[in-house]
Amino acid sequence: MSSHTGPQSDQCTDQCADQCTGQCTGQCTGQQTGHGRPAADPDLAPAATTAARHRGSYERPLARLCDRTAEAAAELLALAIPVDCVCCGAEDSALCVACSRQLRLLTLMPFRAEAQAPALMDMDGSVLLPVVAAGAYRAELAQCLLSFKSHGQQRLAGELARGLARALQAAAGKAQGLVLVPVPTSAAAFRKRGFSPVHLLLRRLVRGDEIPRFTVADALRKTVPPAGSRTPLELLRAGRNGERYLPGGQKGLDRGARARRVRGSMRARAGPWSPRVAGRPCIIVDDVLTTGATLAEAARALRAAGATVSGAVVLAATRAPAFSDVGAARPHGAGANGGT
Numbered sequence: 133m134s135s136h137t138g139p140q141s142d143q144c145t146d147q148c149a150d151q152c153t154g155q156c157t158g159q160c161t162g163q164q165t166g167h168g169r170p171a172a173d174p175d176l177a178p179a180a181t182t183a184a185r186h187r188g189s190y191e192r193p194l195a196r197l198c199d200r201t202a203e204a205a206a207e208l209l210a211l212a213i214p215v216d217c218v219c220c221g222a223e224d225s226a227l228c229v230a231c232s233r234q235l236r237l238l239t240l241m242p243f244r245a246e247a248q249a250p251a252l253m254d255m256d257g258s259v260l261l262p263v264v265a266a267g268a269y270r271a272e273l274a275q276c277l278l279s280f281k282s283h284g285q286q287r288l289a290g291e292l293a294r295g296l297a298r299a300l301q302a303a304a305g306k307a308q309g310l311v312l313v314p315v316p317t318s319a320a321a322f323r324k325r326g327f328s329p330v331h332l333l334l335r336r337l338v339r340g341d342e343i344p345r346f347t348v349a350d351a352l353r354k355t356v357p358p359a360g361s362r363t364p365l366e367l368l369r370a371g372r373n374g375e376r377y378l379p380g381g382q383k384g385l386d387r388g389a390r391a392r393r394v395r396g397s398m399r400a401r402a403g404p405w406s407p408r409v410a411g412r413p414c415i416i417v418d419d420v421l422t423t424g425a426t427l428a429e430a431a432r433a434l435r436a437a438g439a440t441v442s443g444a445v446v447l448a449a450t451r452a453p454a455f456s457d458v459g460a461a462r463p464h465g466a467g468a469n470g471g472t
Contacts, residue, residue, distance in 0.1 A: 195339050199290075206287055218279040218288065219272045226279075226287040231272050239267040239295030242302040245449035249424030261431050261441065263421060265449035266299035273448055277419065281329050292447060293336045296417075297343055299445045303415060304345065310442065311409060312348045315418040315430050316398065319354065329419050333447075349407035351414075352433055355399045394429040400437035410438030421449040 206226075209215075216223055219231040227235070245265035246252040252261045267273045273295075279285040280292060304310050314330040322328060331350070337343045400409065416430045421444075431441045 192341055195341070199340075218283075218285055219275050226285055227276065227291060232291055234272045235276055235291050235295070238271060238273045239298060239447075242266050242299040243449075245421055245446065246424065248449065249421055249427070251424035251428045261416075261424070261427060262443040263424070263427065263446060263449070264299050264303035264443065265421060265446050266295040267448055269420060269448035269450035277448055281325065281419065284325065286327075286332070289332060289336055293333045293340075294342070296333050296445070296447050297337055299447070300343055300346065300415070300417075303443055303445050307413070307442075308345055309413065310346050311351075311407075311412050311414045311439075312343075312346050312417050313351050313409065313414050313430070313434060313439075314348070315416060315426055316350075316352050316354050330417055334417065346415075349409060349414075351400055351407045351409045351437070351439075352398050352430060353401050355397060394425050396429075398429050398433040400433055400439075409434060412439055413442045414439045415442055416444040418444065418446050419448070421446040 214223065215226050217225055217228040217231055219234075220228060222228040222231075242264050244262065246259055246261060246263040249263065252259065252263060254260055269277070276285075276288050276292060280288045300312070312334060314328070314334055317325075317328040317330070334348050338348055401407070414434055416427055416434070418427060418430075421427065427444045427446075431444070434441050
């Protein structure tokens with residue numbers, strides 16, 4: 133192959149410099165590269181005539197506007213009421229950039245977590261209910277969840293919701309038409325917090341159109357368990373206070389007490405406007421997995437209503453309490469925060 137040198141090359145180069153025509157540029161480029169078509173130069177490509185698509189967390193303009201407005205209002209509020217990072221204490225942000233990155237890393241790789249939940253495993257080691265967790269209940273994830281649930285730090289909902297969305301996508305795979313059923317919170321917990329953490333996270337994902345393949349159905353409600361499912365201590369305290377049922381979560385309860393407490397405590401909603409789950413594949417959604425007693429009860433209630441329970445997804449999973457079923461020792465670490 134002959135090289136492009138000599139008078140012909142000089143003549144063509146001079147002509148390109150004088151006329152700056154695309155035809156001569158293409159001729160020179162084609163001769164130099166040895167191909168029939170000219171090589172594309174990205175620096176010479178014309179600018180796009182259409183606007184670039186939004187690449188943020190929201191695709192709906194109204195939802196994006198609402199989110200930006202809320203962030204601006206939070207920044208203005210921080211001027212009057214100073215806020216610190218819930219993890220490291222850095223100023224002017226409920227979650228600083230470094231801790232936000234660590235939180236994303238902790239929820240970057242969802243994993244199967246039912247093996248650590250005794251209520252979700254059969255005696256022969258078979259799985260009764262598969263569970264996918266967004267991350268382990270430790271470090272920044274544990275602190276953010278605690279601040280979000282117990283201290284009303286709803287500005288953390290964005291990062292937590294994105295971690296939950298990754299776990300939902302990992303659990304569903306390529307399946308379509310799945311129904312997400314959040315675990316209902318107790319009346320006492322709702323009165324104390326003013327919101328349901330799982331419902332709030334799912335509403336945020338739906339509003340941002342981040343889980344378009346799923347349908348959210350608030351199909352479960354809390355009920356009063358039968359008297360036989362309560363311990364004598366609970367019956368004594370309930371009778372002393374004149375209450376029908378001992379309020380509160382599962383703090384300080386061992387595995388057996390957790391299972392007895394939630395047995396028969398959920399039921400599918402019934403009514404003309406209640407969501408229908410009969411015959412539909414459902415995924416149960418909760419915040420923290422400990423022994424699995426709450427998820428097992430939710431699965432029982434859904435199956436009793438005719439639903440097909442495909443599995444469960446939690447935001448964080450922790451090991452079951454290390455003490456035995458006998459006694460009233462208080463769980464340490466994540467177990468003391470009212471997991472399921």
